[in-house]
Amino acid sequence: MLVLAFDTATAAVTVALYEWVPGEGAACRAASEPSSGAADRRKHTELLTPSIARVMADAGAAPDDLSAIAVGVGPGPYTGLRVGLVTARAMGEALKVPVHGVCTLDVLAWETGRDEPFVVATDARRKELYWARYNSARARATEPTVGPPAEVEAEGLPVVGEGAALYFGDAAHGPMLPSATALAELAVARLSGRKGPDLLPPEPLYLRRPDAKEPGPRKKVTPV
Template identity: 75%
Template sequence: MLVLAFDTATAAITVALYEWSPGERVRRRGSVENIDRRRHTELLTPSIAEVMAEAGAAPGDLSAIAVGVGPGPYTGLRVGLVTARAMGEALRIPVHGVCTLDVIAWASRRTEPFAVATDARRKEVYWARYETARQRSDGPSVTPPAEVPDDLPVIGEGVALYPDVLGRPDHEPEPLLPSAGALAELVVARLSGAPGPELLPPEPLYLRRPDAREPGPRKKVTPR
Protein backbone atom coordinates (compact mmCIF):
# COMPACT_ATOMS: atom_id res chain seq x y z
CA MET A 1 0.00 0.00 0.00
CA LEU A 2 1.43 3.37 -1.06
CA VAL A 3 0.22 6.47 0.78
CA LEU A 4 0.98 9.92 -0.65
CA ALA A 5 0.83 12.59 2.06
CA PHE A 6 1.08 16.36 1.86
CA ASP A 7 0.24 19.42 3.94
CA THR A 8 0.09 23.08 2.85
CA ALA A 9 -1.68 24.61 5.87
CA THR A 10 1.43 26.38 7.17
CA ALA A 11 4.63 27.84 5.71
CA ALA A 12 5.75 24.24 5.06
CA ILE A 13 4.96 22.66 1.70
CA THR A 14 5.71 19.11 2.78
CA VAL A 15 5.24 15.94 0.68
CA ALA A 16 6.09 12.30 1.42
CA LEU A 17 5.40 8.85 0.01
CA TYR A 18 5.22 5.93 2.44
CA GLU A 19 4.79 2.22 1.84
CA TRP A 20 2.90 -0.02 4.24
CA SER A 21 1.89 -3.66 4.34
CA PRO A 22 -0.20 -5.09 7.21
CA GLY A 23 2.07 -6.58 9.85
CA GLU A 24 5.15 -4.77 8.56
CA ARG A 25 6.86 -1.49 9.41
CA VAL A 26 6.02 1.65 7.49
CA ARG A 27 8.79 2.55 5.03
CA ARG A 28 9.56 5.99 3.59
CA ARG A 29 9.96 5.95 -0.18
CA GLY A 30 10.56 9.66 -0.73
CA SER A 31 10.00 13.13 0.74
CA VAL A 32 10.42 16.84 -0.06
CA GLU A 33 10.25 19.79 2.34
CA ASN A 34 9.98 23.46 1.32
CA ILE A 35 9.40 26.49 3.52
CA ASP A 36 7.68 29.34 1.69
CA ARG A 37 4.65 31.30 2.87
CA ARG A 38 3.63 32.51 -0.59
CA ARG A 39 4.40 29.82 -3.19
CA HIS A 40 2.22 26.85 -2.22
CA THR A 41 0.65 26.74 -5.69
CA GLU A 42 3.99 26.80 -7.50
CA LEU A 43 5.74 24.28 -5.25
CA LEU A 44 3.20 21.56 -4.41
CA THR A 45 2.77 19.85 -7.80
CA PRO A 46 6.52 19.76 -8.62
CA SER A 47 7.19 18.42 -5.12
CA ILE A 48 4.70 15.60 -5.63
CA ALA A 49 6.30 14.77 -8.98
CA GLU A 50 9.77 14.78 -7.38
CA VAL A 51 8.71 12.42 -4.60
CA MET A 52 7.04 10.02 -7.02
CA ALA A 53 10.11 10.02 -9.26
CA GLU A 54 12.41 9.42 -6.28
CA ALA A 55 10.38 6.35 -5.39
CA GLY A 56 10.07 5.14 -8.98
CA ALA A 57 6.29 5.13 -8.54
CA ALA A 58 3.44 6.14 -10.85
CA PRO A 59 0.15 7.76 -9.78
CA GLY A 60 -1.66 4.51 -10.52
CA ASP A 61 0.42 2.78 -7.83
CA LEU A 62 -1.10 4.89 -5.06
CA SER A 63 -3.55 3.31 -2.62
CA ALA A 64 -4.55 6.40 -0.62
CA ILE A 65 -3.86 10.10 -0.13
CA ALA A 66 -3.42 11.84 3.23
CA VAL A 67 -3.79 15.61 3.45
CA GLY A 68 -3.60 18.19 6.20
CA VAL A 69 -6.93 20.03 6.57
CA GLY A 70 -5.67 22.92 8.72
CA PRO A 71 -6.48 25.12 10.43
CA GLY A 72 -4.35 27.44 8.35
CA PRO A 73 -4.40 30.52 6.13
CA TYR A 74 -7.02 30.19 3.42
CA THR A 75 -4.92 30.30 0.25
CA GLY A 76 -2.22 27.80 1.18
CA LEU A 77 -4.67 25.37 2.76
CA ARG A 78 -6.93 25.42 -0.29
CA VAL A 79 -4.05 24.44 -2.60
CA GLY A 80 -3.40 21.18 -0.78
CA LEU A 81 -7.05 20.22 -0.41
CA VAL A 82 -8.00 20.93 -4.01
CA THR A 83 -5.01 18.88 -5.19
CA ALA A 84 -5.83 15.98 -2.86
CA ARG A 85 -9.48 15.84 -3.89
CA ALA A 86 -8.65 16.06 -7.59
CA MET A 87 -6.09 13.26 -7.37
CA GLY A 88 -8.38 11.07 -5.29
CA GLU A 89 -11.23 11.49 -7.77
CA ALA A 90 -9.03 10.90 -10.81
CA LEU A 91 -7.35 7.81 -9.32
CA ARG A 92 -10.48 6.56 -7.52
CA ILE A 93 -8.67 6.15 -4.21
CA PRO A 94 -9.62 7.34 -0.71
CA VAL A 95 -8.48 10.72 0.59
CA HIS A 96 -8.01 11.01 4.35
CA GLY A 97 -7.85 14.40 6.05
CA VAL A 98 -6.02 15.11 9.32
CA CYS A 99 -5.99 18.23 11.50
CA THR A 100 -2.59 19.85 10.91
CA LEU A 101 -2.14 20.47 14.65
CA ASP A 102 -2.61 16.73 15.20
CA VAL A 103 0.22 16.05 12.73
CA ILE A 104 2.61 18.27 14.70
CA ALA A 105 1.50 16.68 17.96
CA TRP A 106 1.97 13.16 16.55
CA ALA A 107 5.53 13.92 15.48
CA SER A 108 6.41 15.13 19.00
CA ARG A 109 5.77 11.66 20.52
CA ARG A 110 5.01 13.35 23.85
CA THR A 111 3.38 11.41 26.67
CA GLU A 112 2.49 14.34 28.98
CA PRO A 113 -0.01 17.20 28.42
CA PHE A 114 1.09 20.00 26.07
CA ALA A 115 -0.26 22.43 23.48
CA VAL A 116 0.44 23.01 19.79
CA ALA A 117 0.32 26.56 18.40
CA THR A 118 0.78 27.68 14.79
CA ASP A 119 0.64 31.01 12.99
CA ALA A 120 -2.87 32.33 12.36
CA ARG A 121 -1.67 35.79 11.31
CA ARG A 122 -3.45 38.93 12.62
CA LYS A 123 -1.36 38.54 15.80
CA GLU A 124 -3.23 35.31 16.63
CA VAL A 125 -2.42 31.59 16.79
CA TYR A 126 -4.25 28.39 15.98
CA TRP A 127 -3.85 26.09 18.95
CA ALA A 128 -5.09 22.90 20.60
CA ARG A 129 -4.46 21.08 23.87
CA TYR A 130 -3.23 17.46 23.99
CA GLU A 131 -3.06 14.86 26.73
CA THR A 132 -0.49 12.90 24.70
CA ALA A 133 0.80 12.98 21.12
CA ARG A 134 -2.10 10.72 20.15
CA GLN A 135 -4.94 12.41 22.06
CA ARG A 136 -6.30 15.93 21.56
CA SER A 137 -8.39 17.11 24.50
CA ASP A 138 -9.42 20.64 23.46
CA GLY A 139 -9.53 22.77 20.32
CA PRO A 140 -8.55 23.68 17.73
CA SER A 141 -9.14 27.35 18.49
CA VAL A 142 -7.92 30.68 17.16
CA THR A 143 -7.03 33.33 19.77
CA PRO A 144 -4.33 35.81 20.72
CA PRO A 145 -1.23 33.97 22.04
CA ALA A 146 -1.92 35.12 25.60
CA GLU A 147 -5.04 32.93 25.71
CA VAL A 148 -3.07 29.69 25.29
CA PRO A 149 -2.95 28.07 28.78
CA ASP A 150 0.26 29.10 30.53
CA ASP A 151 0.42 25.89 32.54
CA LEU A 152 1.38 23.83 29.46
CA PRO A 153 4.58 23.44 27.44
CA VAL A 154 3.88 24.63 23.89
CA ILE A 155 5.31 23.37 20.60
CA GLY A 156 4.91 24.66 17.07
CA GLU A 157 5.71 27.77 15.06
CA GLY A 158 3.62 29.92 17.39
CA VAL A 159 6.38 29.67 19.99
CA ALA A 160 8.98 30.97 17.55
CA LEU A 161 6.71 33.89 16.63
CA TYR A 162 5.70 34.79 20.19
CA PRO A 163 8.51 33.51 22.43
CA ASP A 164 7.81 36.02 25.21
CA VAL A 165 4.24 34.71 25.53
CA LEU A 166 4.43 31.04 24.55
CA GLY A 167 8.03 30.15 25.36
CA ARG A 168 8.62 28.08 28.46
CA PRO A 169 11.92 27.88 30.42
CA ASP A 170 14.03 24.83 29.60
CA HIS A 171 11.56 23.66 26.97
CA GLU A 172 12.20 23.00 23.27
CA PRO A 173 9.23 23.87 21.01
CA GLU A 174 10.01 21.29 18.33
CA PRO A 175 8.58 20.38 15.93
CA LEU A 176 7.71 23.85 14.68
CA LEU A 177 5.93 22.79 11.47
CA PRO A 178 4.08 19.70 10.22
CA SER A 179 5.86 17.02 8.23
CA ALA A 180 4.24 14.85 5.58
CA GLY A 181 6.15 11.89 7.02
CA ALA A 182 4.33 12.24 10.34
CA LEU A 183 1.05 12.71 8.46
CA ALA A 184 1.57 9.48 6.51
CA GLU A 185 2.55 7.55 9.64
CA LEU A 186 -0.51 8.85 11.50
CA VAL A 187 -2.90 7.83 8.74
CA VAL A 188 -1.33 4.39 8.37
CA ALA A 189 -1.56 3.87 12.15
CA ARG A 190 -5.25 4.76 12.15
CA LEU A 191 -6.01 2.58 9.12
CA SER A 192 -4.30 -0.34 10.85
CA GLY A 193 -6.52 0.11 13.92
CA ALA A 194 -4.10 1.86 16.29
CA PRO A 195 -5.43 4.62 18.57
CA GLY A 196 -4.91 8.18 17.45
CA PRO A 197 -6.52 11.34 16.13
CA GLU A 198 -9.68 11.17 14.08
CA LEU A 199 -9.39 10.88 10.31
CA LEU A 200 -11.47 13.56 8.61
CA PRO A 201 -12.94 14.21 5.18
CA PRO A 202 -10.72 16.35 2.93
CA GLU A 203 -12.51 19.59 3.79
CA PRO A 204 -10.85 22.77 5.10
CA LEU A 205 -10.90 23.28 8.85
CA TYR A 206 -11.58 27.02 8.90
CA LEU A 207 -11.86 28.77 12.25
CA ARG A 208 -12.70 32.18 10.78
CA ARG A 209 -13.74 33.73 7.49
CA PRO A 210 -11.13 33.87 4.70
CA ASP A 211 -9.48 37.22 4.02
CA ALA A 212 -10.56 37.11 0.36
CA ARG A 213 -14.30 37.45 -0.22
CA GLU A 214 -16.63 37.55 -3.20
CA PRO A 215 -17.28 41.15 -4.22
CA GLY A 216 -20.76 42.36 -3.38
CA PRO A 217 -23.17 44.02 -5.79
CA ARG A 218 -22.19 47.44 -7.04
CA LYS A 219 -23.83 50.35 -5.34
CA LYS A 220 -26.22 52.35 -7.48
CA VAL A 221 -25.23 55.90 -8.12
CA THR A 222 -28.14 58.29 -7.71
CA PRO A 223 -27.83 61.33 -9.93
CA ARG A 224 -28.08 64.64 -8.13
Protein backbone atom coordinates in the same frame (compact mmCIF):
# COMPACT_ATOMS: atom_id res chain seq x y z
CA MET B 1 -0.06 -0.12 -0.01
CA LEU B 2 1.41 3.26 -0.94
CA VAL B 3 0.09 6.37 0.85
CA LEU B 4 0.93 9.80 -0.54
CA ALA B 5 0.79 12.49 2.16
CA PHE B 6 1.13 16.26 1.91
CA ASP B 7 0.28 19.41 3.86
CA THR B 8 0.05 23.07 2.80
CA ALA B 9 -1.69 24.49 5.90
CA THR B 10 1.41 26.33 7.16
CA ALA B 11 4.28 28.22 5.55
CA ALA B 12 5.77 24.87 4.49
CA VAL B 13 4.93 22.59 1.58
CA THR B 14 5.73 19.08 2.77
CA VAL B 15 5.28 15.78 0.88
CA ALA B 16 6.02 12.13 1.70
CA LEU B 17 5.36 8.70 0.22
CA TYR B 18 4.78 5.93 2.75
CA GLU B 19 4.59 2.20 2.13
CA TRP B 20 2.40 0.10 4.41
CA VAL B 21 2.18 -3.67 4.26
CA PRO B 22 -0.63 -4.88 6.59
CA GLY B 23 0.78 -7.25 9.16
CA GLU B 24 4.37 -6.42 8.28
CA GLY B 25 4.81 -2.72 9.06
CA ALA B 26 5.39 0.56 7.26
CA ALA B 27 8.27 2.78 6.16
CA CYS B 28 8.83 6.10 4.42
CA ARG B 29 9.85 5.60 0.77
CA ALA B 30 10.70 9.26 0.01
CA ALA B 31 9.98 12.71 1.44
CA SER B 32 10.38 16.43 0.84
CA GLU B 33 10.48 18.14 4.24
CA PRO B 34 11.53 21.82 4.01
CA SER B 35 13.05 23.57 7.00
CA SER B 36 11.42 26.67 8.47
CA GLY B 37 14.01 28.81 6.70
CA ALA B 38 13.00 27.39 3.30
CA ALA B 39 9.26 27.75 3.87
CA ASP B 40 7.37 30.39 1.88
CA ARG B 41 3.60 30.56 2.22
CA ARG B 42 3.39 32.58 -1.03
CA LYS B 43 4.64 29.72 -3.23
CA HIS B 44 2.35 26.81 -2.32
CA THR B 45 0.81 26.58 -5.80
CA GLU B 46 4.12 26.47 -7.64
CA LEU B 47 5.86 24.17 -5.15
CA LEU B 48 3.32 21.42 -4.40
CA THR B 49 2.99 19.64 -7.76
CA PRO B 50 6.78 19.54 -8.45
CA SER B 51 7.36 18.32 -4.90
CA ILE B 52 4.88 15.47 -5.39
CA ALA B 53 6.49 14.54 -8.71
CA ARG B 54 9.98 14.59 -7.18
CA VAL B 55 9.00 12.42 -4.21
CA MET B 56 7.26 9.90 -6.48
CA ALA B 57 10.29 9.79 -8.78
CA ASP B 58 12.71 9.38 -5.85
CA ALA B 59 10.66 6.38 -4.69
CA GLY B 60 10.42 4.89 -8.19
CA ALA B 61 6.64 5.00 -7.97
CA ALA B 62 3.93 5.99 -10.45
CA PRO B 63 0.58 7.66 -9.64
CA ASP B 64 -1.26 4.43 -10.46
CA ASP B 65 0.68 2.71 -7.65
CA LEU B 66 -1.03 4.83 -4.98
CA SER B 67 -3.57 3.21 -2.66
CA ALA B 68 -4.59 6.32 -0.68
CA ILE B 69 -3.88 10.01 -0.19
CA ALA B 70 -3.63 11.79 3.17
CA VAL B 71 -3.79 15.58 3.27
CA GLY B 72 -3.55 18.19 6.02
CA VAL B 73 -6.88 19.99 6.46
CA GLY B 74 -5.61 22.79 8.71
CA PRO B 75 -6.46 24.92 10.50
CA GLY B 76 -4.57 27.26 8.22
CA PRO B 77 -4.82 30.32 5.98
CA TYR B 78 -7.39 30.02 3.20
CA THR B 79 -5.15 30.23 0.13
CA GLY B 80 -2.40 27.79 1.10
CA LEU B 81 -4.82 25.29 2.59
CA ARG B 82 -6.97 25.31 -0.54
CA VAL B 83 -3.96 24.40 -2.72
CA GLY B 84 -3.37 21.12 -0.86
CA LEU B 85 -7.01 20.12 -0.58
CA VAL B 86 -7.90 20.82 -4.21
CA THR B 87 -4.84 18.86 -5.33
CA ALA B 88 -5.66 15.91 -3.05
CA ARG B 89 -9.29 15.71 -4.15
CA ALA B 90 -8.39 16.03 -7.84
CA MET B 91 -5.78 13.26 -7.57
CA GLY B 92 -8.12 11.04 -5.59
CA GLU B 93 -10.87 11.40 -8.17
CA ALA B 94 -8.54 10.86 -11.11
CA LEU B 95 -6.83 7.80 -9.56
CA LYS B 96 -9.99 6.40 -7.90
CA VAL B 97 -8.30 6.18 -4.48
CA PRO B 98 -9.63 7.36 -1.07
CA VAL B 99 -8.54 10.75 0.27
CA HIS B 100 -8.23 11.15 4.06
CA GLY B 101 -7.98 14.46 5.89
CA VAL B 102 -5.79 14.96 8.97
CA CYS B 103 -5.82 17.95 11.32
CA THR B 104 -2.48 19.73 10.89
CA LEU B 105 -2.21 20.35 14.64
CA ASP B 106 -2.59 16.59 15.18
CA VAL B 107 0.32 16.00 12.78
CA LEU B 108 2.61 18.24 14.83
CA ALA B 109 1.43 16.57 18.03
CA TRP B 110 1.97 13.08 16.62
CA GLU B 111 5.54 13.88 15.63
CA THR B 112 6.47 14.88 19.19
CA GLY B 113 5.86 11.36 20.56
CA ARG B 114 5.11 12.99 23.93
CA ASP B 115 3.29 11.12 26.69
CA GLU B 116 2.63 14.21 28.84
CA PRO B 117 0.29 17.19 28.24
CA PHE B 118 1.39 19.98 25.89
CA VAL B 119 0.03 22.58 23.47
CA VAL B 120 0.40 22.86 19.69
CA ALA B 121 0.28 26.37 18.20
CA THR B 122 0.74 27.44 14.58
CA ASP B 123 0.91 30.93 13.08
CA ALA B 124 -2.55 32.23 12.10
CA ARG B 125 -1.18 35.68 11.20
CA ARG B 126 -3.02 38.84 12.36
CA LYS B 127 -1.10 38.35 15.64
CA GLU B 128 -3.17 35.21 16.33
CA LEU B 129 -2.52 31.48 16.67
CA TYR B 130 -4.26 28.25 15.73
CA TRP B 131 -3.91 26.01 18.76
CA ALA B 132 -5.12 22.98 20.73
CA ARG B 133 -4.16 21.22 23.96
CA TYR B 134 -3.09 17.56 23.98
CA ASN B 135 -2.97 14.95 26.73
CA SER B 136 -0.36 13.08 24.69
CA ALA B 137 0.88 12.81 21.12
CA ARG B 138 -2.08 10.56 20.33
CA ALA B 139 -4.88 12.27 22.27
CA ARG B 140 -6.18 15.80 21.72
CA ALA B 141 -7.84 17.37 24.78
CA THR B 142 -9.53 20.40 23.14
CA GLU B 143 -10.93 21.34 19.77
CA PRO B 144 -8.71 23.45 17.50
CA THR B 145 -9.33 27.18 17.96
CA VAL B 146 -7.95 30.52 16.84
CA GLY B 147 -7.14 33.57 18.93
CA PRO B 148 -4.45 35.86 20.34
CA PRO B 149 -1.49 34.32 22.20
CA ALA B 150 -2.89 35.55 25.55
CA GLU B 151 -5.88 33.20 25.11
CA VAL B 152 -3.79 30.07 24.57
CA GLU B 153 -4.30 27.80 27.59
CA ALA B 154 -0.67 26.79 27.99
CA GLU B 155 -0.42 27.23 31.79
CA GLY B 156 3.25 26.33 31.96
CA LEU B 157 3.01 23.47 29.46
CA PRO B 158 5.48 22.97 26.60
CA VAL B 159 4.25 24.60 23.38
CA VAL B 160 5.04 22.99 20.03
CA GLY B 161 4.96 24.59 16.59
CA GLU B 162 5.89 27.73 14.70
CA GLY B 163 3.50 29.77 16.82
CA ALA B 164 5.41 28.72 19.92
CA ALA B 165 8.64 30.12 18.50
CA LEU B 166 6.89 33.41 17.73
CA TYR B 167 5.25 34.02 21.09
CA PHE B 168 6.28 31.56 23.82
CA GLY B 169 10.06 31.85 24.04
CA ASP B 170 11.50 29.36 26.54
CA ALA B 171 8.30 27.30 26.43
CA ALA B 172 8.74 26.66 22.69
CA HIS B 173 9.64 23.14 21.59
CA GLY B 174 10.03 21.40 18.22
CA PRO B 175 8.87 20.47 15.73
CA MET B 176 8.12 23.90 14.32
CA LEU B 177 6.44 22.82 11.05
CA PRO B 178 4.34 19.75 10.20
CA SER B 179 6.08 16.78 8.61
CA ALA B 180 4.40 14.85 5.79
CA THR B 181 6.17 11.76 7.11
CA ALA B 182 4.38 12.20 10.45
CA LEU B 183 1.12 12.86 8.57
CA ALA B 184 1.52 9.58 6.68
CA GLU B 185 2.43 7.69 9.86
CA LEU B 186 -0.69 9.01 11.61
CA ALA B 187 -2.92 8.11 8.65
CA VAL B 188 -1.46 4.60 8.40
CA ALA B 189 -1.86 4.09 12.15
CA ARG B 190 -5.57 4.88 11.92
CA LEU B 191 -6.09 2.86 8.74
CA SER B 192 -4.46 -0.14 10.41
CA GLY B 193 -6.76 0.14 13.44
CA ARG B 194 -4.30 1.60 15.94
CA LYS B 195 -5.11 4.44 18.34
CA GLY B 196 -4.68 8.06 17.39
CA PRO B 197 -6.58 11.14 16.20
CA ASP B 198 -9.49 10.48 13.89
CA LEU B 199 -9.15 10.77 10.14
CA LEU B 200 -11.36 13.48 8.64
CA PRO B 201 -13.06 14.25 5.33
CA PRO B 202 -10.78 16.24 2.97
CA GLU B 203 -12.52 19.50 3.81
CA PRO B 204 -10.80 22.69 5.03
CA LEU B 205 -10.72 23.57 8.72
CA TYR B 206 -10.63 27.36 8.49
CA LEU B 207 -11.87 28.51 11.95
CA ARG B 208 -12.37 32.04 10.61
CA ARG B 209 -13.60 33.73 7.44
CA PRO B 210 -11.15 34.12 4.51
CA ASP B 211 -9.60 37.54 3.96
CA ALA B 212 -11.16 37.80 0.49
CA LYS B 213 -14.84 38.72 0.46
CA GLU B 214 -17.43 38.83 -2.26
CA PRO B 215 -18.22 42.40 -3.33
CA GLY B 216 -21.49 43.78 -2.08
CA PRO B 217 -24.28 45.20 -4.27
CA ARG B 218 -23.43 48.28 -6.26
CA LYS B 219 -24.55 51.57 -4.79
CA LYS B 220 -27.32 53.33 -6.62
CA VAL B 221 -26.33 56.53 -8.36
CA THR B 222 -28.70 59.39 -7.71
CA PRO B 223 -29.19 61.62 -10.79
CA VAL B 224 -28.03 65.18 -10.30
